[in-house]
Amino acid sequence: MSTDCIFCAIVAGDIPGRIVYEGETITAFLDANPLAPGHVLVVPSDHTERLNDLANDTVSEFYETVHDLVPATEKAVDAPATTVAVNNGDAAGQEVPHVHCHVVPRFANDDGGPIHAVFGDRPDLSDAELDDVADNIRDARS
Ligand code: AMP
Ligand code: ZN
Numbered sequence: 001m002s003t004d005c006i007f008c009a010i011v012a013g014d015i016p017g018r019i020v021y022e023g024e025t026i027t028a029f030l031d032a033n034p035l036a037p038g039h040v041l042v043v044p045s046d047h048t049e050r051l052n053d054l055a056n057d058t059v060s061e062f063y064e065t066v067h068d069l070v071p072a073t074e075k076a077v078d079a080p081a082t083t084v085a086v087n088n089g090d091a092a093g094q095e096v097p098h099v100h101c102h103v104v105p106r107f108a109n110d111d112g113g114p115i116h117a118v119f120g121d122r123p124d125l126s127d128a129e130l131d132d133v134a135d136n137i138r139d140a141r142s
Contacts, residue, residue, distance in 0.1 A: 002047040007098040011045045020072075025058040026065045031102070036110065038077035041100040042066050049097045051088045066101050079105035085115060 001008045010017035011027045018030040020040060031039040042065050044058050054062060070082050083104045087094040106112060125133070 002098070005047055005096075005098050007041075007043050007096055007100065008047050011043065021065055021069065023061050023065060025055075026061045028065055028069055034104075035102075035112070036077075036079070036105045036107070038073045038079065038103075038105040040069055040073055040103040042069060042103065043098060043100045048099045050094075051086055051099055054099060062099075062101070066103065069103050073103050073105055077105050079107055081106040083112065083115065 001012060006015070009015040010019075010029055019027060020030065021028040021042075023045075025045055026042060027045045028040050028042045031041050042062065044054060044062060046055070046058070048054055048058075066084060070084060074080070074082055083106055084101065085104075086099070086101050088099075104112075
């Protein structure tokens with residue numbers, strides 16, 4: 001637990017949170033400033049700053065919880081869709097430095113747009129550049 005982390009405080013019960021799931025390694029609760037009714041945050045119960053740092057024995061429950069809460073949330077607020085996203089790191093707009101996956105119910109004509117709307121102009125990459133990037137990602141994994 002990080003003493004100055006708001007999400008650690010919610011997991012510990014030190015500050016109120018509307019908990020919707022408590023598992024062995026994962027907790028989920030309503031976002032306090034929801035982008036839509038039913039906006040849920042799924043977090044590792046242990047303090048972890050970025051998705052990259054998620055402990056191996058937490059990864060499955062993290063994604064399983066997202067997988068469970070997507071249909072549960074849609075059903076609860078009668079939403080036909082959800083946007084599921086992680087702001088992973090400062091440059092991506094992560095404000096609370098404790099991993100959290102947003103599950104945001106979406107409605108027809110809610111004006112939210114797709115995740116693509118977050119980005120401005122797309123880079124104009126040549127085939128060679130795309131090949132290089134794919135090679136680099138494959139290398140970085142091994
Ligand atoms: P991000 O910008 O991805 O780091 O998102 C942080 C999210 O945490 C925002 O959607 C906030 O509304 C939400 N948030 C901040 N404080 C609390 C809190 N005490 N309880 C629940 N959600 C919170
Ligand atoms: Zn924390």
